Amino acid sequence: MNPLAAEPILDALTSHRLLAAAAAVATFAPLAGIAGAQLAGARLNPRLPAGWSLATSLAAALTLAWTWRSGPGHEVLLGPRLAGGSLVHLDGLTAILLPLVAIVALAITLVAPRRAATVGGATRLLAGASLTAAFMTTSHPAALVLLWVASLVPTWLSTRATPGGRPTARVYALMMGAGSVLFAVGVGLMAVDPPWADHAGPAGAAGGWMVTVAVMIRKGIVPFHSWYPAVFTAAPMSAALAATMPQVASYAAVRLLVGHADGVRAELVVLSQAALITAAYGAALAVVQRDVRGLVGTLALSQSAMVLAGLSGGLPMELCGALAVWVSSGLSLTGIGLVAWALESRAGALALDSPQGRFTDAPTLAAFFLLFGLASLGFPGTLSFVADDLIVAGSLGDQPHVGLLVIVATVFSGIAVVRGWFRIFGGPSTPDAPRHQILRRERLPLSLLLAVLFGLGLWPGPFVQSLEQVATSLLGPSRNAPAHSVPGDHP
Amino acid sequence: MISALASRHDLAAGLIVTQIAAPAATLLGLGLPALVGRAPSEQATTRAVAAGFGLAFVAALVSLAVGAARGFPVEVVHLGTLFSVGHHTATIELVADGLSIPYVCFSTGLCSLVNAFAGRYLHREPGFTRFFILLALFGFGMNLLVLAGSIDVLFAGWECVGISSTLLIGFFHERRTAVAAALRAFITYRICDMGLLAAGVVIHHAVGSGDFGRVFAGAWPAATCLVPAATAVPAALLLVFAALGKSAQVPFSGWLPRAMEGPTPSSAIFYGALSIHAGAYLLLRCGPLLDAAPAAGWLLVAIGLGTAIHAAVVGSVQTDLKGMLAYASMTQAGLILAEIGLGWRVVPLVHVISHAILRSLQILRSPSALHDRHELSAALGGPPGQGESPLVRLLPAGLQATLYRIALDRGFEDAWVGRFLVAPVVASLEAAAEFERRLVARLGGSQDVANEWHRDRGAA
Known part of the structure; x- marks a missing residue:
């Protein structure tokens, strides 16, 4: 073989091996953190092994993202395959989502109040992060079903272990149990009778609808949404954020529905319209919440639904917008949730019925809350502004009502965030209130999250270019092109 | 060359x-x-x-x-x-x-x-x-x-003005009234911002861009509109809606007198000078759209004149100086919007600049009003006159009393907006939120939330 001709192949192999190795480290590093926390037991603060393992996971995820961006940009498929899915499926979507999973988990670990930094809590968080990362590196139907179910367990355990959390844990189990059964059966039917095949039968169509309903349940889409804010109210903030921000169901929707849009057109239409209603309804509910956890929960409900509304739109620009909302809402709502958690750890539960006067206690946390709030509601200079612009611009051609509903959702979210800010921080301060300034372990992750949100908002070009590449490969003709495989995988 | x-x-x-x-x-x-x-x-x-x-x-x-x-x-x-x-x-x-x-x-x-x-x-x-x-x-x-x-860049600036205005109204965050006033202003801004966002969507849809160079042709003030007439009407109406909130026009004017809770320097520059005229600037910039949609222009004239009369009447019974100046600003903002609605362009620009300079000076001097009055009294050798308008004396006594009552209640604007717009929306949303809580409680087998809800309702 001509050595010059072999060079690009070797480069590709090297980059594919690097991608696979980075994905493996990003996925399994949290498990090392669990081992570290368990071995150290009470002798060591579990935040330490958890933090280091998640920092390793984040570094690996960023390496994967960088390698994918600077490499050939093809999919990497490894391991057994079934019904168009592969056990290991690395592409642009993975490159975007793995860093999100890692950074959210790392921020939660660092900001978690001291009393929440237990071995059990750290174990559940790390297990959840590892399972979520694994979910986002596969497209194999069986693996998706297994990881879908397994990634529910840490949240359920955390909610159940919280005082007064059992009723919500029951609701969670009920909804997620129903969703999991539908997902398993639906994925099975789609694997047996793919609805995108030339001679698709009714079984595949039924499977498509079952997966759609399962996604709606897990995403909290109207009419299956009530559990979503309830988890934020009853579960520890760490569990609620870790369970909802990476958006496992959106990933499933991309792999099983959006990636095969021709075969599931009706399902995607229902999904996008229901998601739009949820985005507006969730934002409207956020305006009248009585406590800060309800506010964070309803805002998350609205923002995560907006992701699905864009994903199901079927146009590359909408898909780009949805991916951008995915990242921006994940980071900004994690920030809001963590600030709220930090405040609660100082002053107890925060009601929104009347001004609580917390500005004097925590002016820097007030600034962070406001900046994260602005970053979540489409404020110019933030990633959410770019995301909303893409969704609205993408929908102008064939569904202008999408743009108008996104505007309504953004307006309500804005009112809810600013109302929440004034109710938490405004009003007379209590003379004997605790005076705790922001801690260094809180300031660092919150600043990092803000830097990403504003950095990508002020200089969005390269990031949007990556999103476009992902959207095009998910929707465009390249979807049908044979994926680039490396030796050793098993077709 | x-x-x-x-x-x-x-x-x-x-x-x-x-x-x-x-x-x-x-x-x-x-x-x-x-x-x-x-x-x-x-x-x-x-x-x-x-x-x-x-x-x-x-x-x-x-x-x-x-x-x-x-x-x-x-x-x-x-x-x-x-x-x-x-x-x-x-x-x-x-x-x-x-x-x-x-x-x-x-x-x-x-x-x-x-x-x-x-x-x-x-x-x-x-x-x-x-x-x-x-x-x-x-x-x-x-x-x-x-x-x-472009309308996108304008929106970015518009949002920065809105959020800074809100935070400065609530600058004295320990005062409950300041917090309530800031929230009221922000809600008004945000609702009216829907107009600007939607107008941007409509304009993008019509001409494929938000750049003013592709929306209008020619140099201001003689520019013409490139947006098709059928689209120009909704776009112009949406822009008028957006301007009403920032410029405190009826029925969105209730936030302005309350906005004086902020520090005097910010009141001067925001509500005497620049922020209050952001709506006027938007409409001056997008004037060709108004020219292409005469209905929007006439609506603007009606709202502007209505606001000017409302603010003049209500402002005449204000008992605090900053409140009086807020209504005076509102009067002039209404007149300026009416001028824009009439199709004038240079006159409202001059009016904006002259009014802004005068009003910001008045607001900056307002903390020294008592001192100024003492000096004036000393110079005159007695207190200066009350200066009741001769026009008021021409009105019948019964009408004067009615107007006084209306002015004291701020033209019933707040009451009507609260009763017919805010209350139904808030009541619906609270009912929906309660329904969600009860549903989760029932599904989870817990009666606590449902019982609490019934207790609250009973207490209410």
Whole structure:
């Protein structure tokens, strides 16, 4: 073989091996953190092994993202395959989502109040992060079903272990149990009778609808949404954020529905319209919440639904917008949730019925809350502004009502965030209130999250270019092109 | 010849960019250290803001001189592409013309003066740095709004003005009334912002771009509209809706008198001068759309005149000076919008600038009103007259009493808006939120939430 001709192949192999190795480290590093926390037991603060393992996971995820961006940009498929899915499926979507999973988990670990930094809590968080990362590196139907179910367990355990959390844990189990059964059966039917095949039968169509309903349940889409804010109210903030921000169901929707849009057109239409209603309804509910956890929960409900509304739109620009909302809402709502958690750890539960006067206690946390709030509601200079612009611009051609509903959702979210800010921080301060300034372990992750949100908002070009590449490969003709495989995988 | 033109364009571009970059640099220079717990001293703060606004003001003055000498040609400055997906490209464009250059000159000048005043006025006030960060954000946003070359950039400036205005109304955050007033202002802004966002969507849909160069043809004030007539009407109506909130027009005027809860310097520059006229500026910039949609123009005349009468009547019974000045601002803002609705362009611009200068001076002097009155009394040898309007004396006594009652209740505007707009929406949302809580409680087998709800209802 001509050595010059072999060079690009070797480069590709090297980059594919690097991608696979980075994905493996990003996925399994949290498990090392669990081992570290368990071995150290009470002798060591579990935040330490958890933090280091998640920092390793984040570094690996960023390496994967960088390698994918600077490499050939093809999919990497490894391991057994079934019904168009592969056990290991690395592409642009993975490159975007793995860093999100890692950074959210790392921020939660660092900001978690001291009393929440237990071995059990750290174990559940790390297990959840590892399972979520694994979910986002596969497209194999069986693996998706297994990881879908397994990634529910840490949240359920955390909610159940919280005082007064059992009723919500029951609701969670009920909804997620129903969703999991539908997902398993639906994925099975789609694997047996793919609805995108030339001679698709009714079984595949039924499977498509079952997966759609399962996604709606897990995403909290109207009419299956009530559990979503309830988890934020009853579960520890760490569990609620870790369970909802990476958006496992959106990933499933991309792999099983959006990636095969021709075969599931009706399902995607229902999904996008229901998601739009949820985005507006969730934002409207956020305006009248009585406590800060309800506010964070309803805002998350609205923002995560907006992701699905864009994903199901079927146009590359909408898909780009949805991916951008995915990242921006994940980071900004994690920030809001963590600030709220930090405040609660100082002053107890925060009601929104009347001004609580917390500005004097925590002016820097007030600034962070406001900046994260602005970053979540489409404020110019933030990633959410770019995301909303893409969704609205993408929908102008064939569904202008999408743009108008996104505007309504953004307006309500804005009112809810600013109302929440004034109710938490405004009003007379209590003379004997605790005076705790922001801690260094809180300031660092919150600043990092803000830097990403504003950095990508002020200089969005390269990031949007990556999103476009992902959207095009998910929707465009390249979807049908044979994926680039490396030796050793098993077709 | 070409190189001379290019160098002229580079000079104009440099000047325009300076007017945006200087306040932006000030904002970052103050904001980032404050966020990491290293807030600068009072002296450093005021000097940084003075340098930022001063530089912008000098650049604006040079732009004005150059522009006036050349007859204000339209200079479009392309700052770059924010991002590009498919056929959709988000560009950052600024425009310098006969509207934006005089306006930015006066806005940066006022910001510089208010900065000088506020440095002394807020000396040793908790939140000193916060005030100047918000003032820098406002100055940056205002300049962006004024120099915007597209509706997207204008929206970015519009939002900066809105959030800085809200936070400055609630500056004295320990006062419940200040917090309530700030929230009221923000809700009004946000609802009316829907108009601007939707107008942007409609304009993009119609011409495929939000750049003013593709929406309008020709130089201000003689520009013409390139948006098809069928689309121009809804776009113009949406822009009018957006302007009503920022310019405190009926039925969205209730926030303005309450906004005087903020510090006097910010009241002067926001509600006496710049923020209150942001709506007027938007409509002046998009004047060709109003020309293409006469219905929107007549609606604007009706609302503007209605607001002017309402504010004149209500303002005449105000018992505090800042409240009276707020209604006086509202009266003039209404008249200015009516002038724009009539199709005038230069007259409202002159009216805006002259009114803004007078009103901000009055508001800045308002804390010294008693002192001024004592001096006046001493000079006159007795108290000055009450100055009741002779027009009022011409009205029948019964009508005077009725008007007095209406004025005391602020024209029943707040009551009607609260009863017919806010209350039904809030009641529906609260009912929905309660339904969600009860549903989760029932599904989870817990009666606590349901019982609590019934208890609350019983207590109510």
